[in-house]
Amino acid sequence: MSGHSIALTAHKDYEGSKLGIWLFLITEITLFGGMFLLYSIYRSEYPQDFHHAAAELNTLVGTINTLILLTSSLTMALSIAATHHGNRKLALIMLAITVLCGAGFMVNKYFEWGAKFHHHIYPGSEFLLAHPKGEILFFGLYFVMTGVHGIHVLVGMVLLTVMFLKVLKQPNAKVAFVAGHGLGEIEGCRMAFVDAHDKVVWKGDEVDGTVERIDVKTKFWPVKKRFKVADFNQLENSGLYWHIVDIIWIFLFPLFYLIT
Amino acid sequence: MSDHEHEEHAHEPAGYGMYFLTWFSLLVLTAITVTAAGMHFGSMSVVVALFIALVKASIVLWLFMHLKYEGTLFHRLIWVVIFAMVVFIGLTFTDTLFR
Numbered sequence: 001m002s003g004h005s006i007a008l009t010a011h012k013d014y015e016g017s018k019l020g021i022w023l024f025l026i027t028e029i030t031l032f033g034g035m036f037l038l039y040s041i042y043r044s045e046y047p048q049d050f051h052h053a054a055a056e057l058n059t060l061v062g063t064i065n066t067l068i069l070l071t072s073s074l075t076m077a078l079s080i081a082a083t084h085h086g087n088r089k090l091a092l093i094m095l096a097i098t099v100l101c102g103a104g105f106m107v108n109k110y111f112e113w114g115a116k117f118h119h120h121i122y123p124g125s126e127f128l129l130a131h132p133k134g135e136i137l138f139f140g141l142y143f144v145m146t147g148v149h150g151i152h153v154l155v156g157m158v159l160l161t162v163m164f165l166k167v168l169k170q171p172n173a174k175v176a177f178v179a180g181h182g183l184g185e186i187e188g189c190r191m192a193f194v195d196a197h198d199k200v201v202w203k204g205d206e207v208d209g210t211v212e213r214i215d216v217k218t219k220f221w222p223v224k225k226r227f228k229v230a231d232f233n234q235l236e237n238s239g240l241y242w243h244i245v246d247i248i249w250i251f252l253f254p255l256f257y258l259i260t
Numbered sequence: 261m262s263d264h265e266h267e268e269h270a271h272e273p274a275g276y277g278m279y280f281l282t283w284f285s286l287l288v289l290t291a292i293t294v295t296a297a298g299m300h301f302g303s304m305s306v307v308v309a310l311f312i313a314l315v316k317a318s319i320v321l322w323l324f325m326h327l328k329y330e331g332t333l334f335h336r337l338i339w340v341v342i343f344a345m346v347v348f349i350g351l352t353f354t355d356t357l358f359r
């Protein structure tokens with residue numbers, strides 16, 4: 001090589017991006033906070049109706065979904081911990097399980113909502129409108145809040161799938177050595193890579209007159225002790241989002257399923 | 261490489277065991293809240309359910325979301341949110357309860 005080497009490293013603001021995602025999560029908390037406020041006011045106004053309406057919901061399905069989301073939070077945290085320990089394979093496996101848990105949650109939600117629709121319980125249905133006011137409000141809040149939460153789970157699944165692909169493809173750094181000078185000297189030769197014992201490990205095509213330059217591109221996968229947490233910054237931020245979705249469900253679950 | 265490197269390794273990575281323990285405590289709390297809901301505490305049941313939910317949320321925030329390892333800025337941010345939510349809910353109820 002002719003001594004020209006360019007190290008391609010991008011500037012990353014680890015703390016700044018984490019702060020940014022936390023600020024976003026705060027807007028999420030206030031979004032759901034507003035809906036929880038609405039819920040608590042109507043609940044205090046119609047305690048009996050909320051009580052009866054909640055009996056319609058399947059506590060078992062709600063409990064299973066709680067367990068699924070809690071487990072997905074565990075695998076999410078384990079995935080990030082795996083990157084901290086330099087174990088990319090484990091990080092990928094845990095990430096895949098997290099997305100699958102999200103899918104399981106959504107499948108449960110599909111059947112749960114499906115059963116409600118089957119019993120003619122959906123916003124604006126004549127069957128529901130014949131019920132007391134508080135029950136209509138309860139189901140309105142139920143569909144909106146679990147619906148918005150479900151959308152968040154879907155978004156999280158897409159986000160984590162993207163992260164999976166990113167971690168899968170990610171070599172830690174790419175450095176390109178570009179040789180453009182002195183090509184005349186090696187014209188008519190073939191380039192080869194040799195190991196420490198001069199044994200040829202790779203041999204290229206002939207460098208003829210048409211070759212203007214040779215790019216030697218190398219990729220580096222970090223070993224455990226060199227792993228940088230900041231390189232998995234996006235994965236961590238996605239994880240924070242996934243956990244906040246879990247936290248929202250932690251509040252939705254008792255308020256809708258356990259007040260019978 | 262850069263002088264950020266030390267900051268990035270500011271805390272030792274937590275072991276996997278801690279996360280399993282966190283998960284297990286969340287499962288136990290879920291079991292408690294489901295059981296408590298079946299025991300009919302009357303008006304207290306909401307208080308119990310919300311208290312357990314708050315404990316669970318705090319555990320997720322502190323351990324899964326690594327607030328334990330974050331600096332004061334992040335901790336203050338959370339307190340600001342909690343304060344804001346208390347004000348929103350409190351002020352709204354002073355209106356609806358005394359109409």
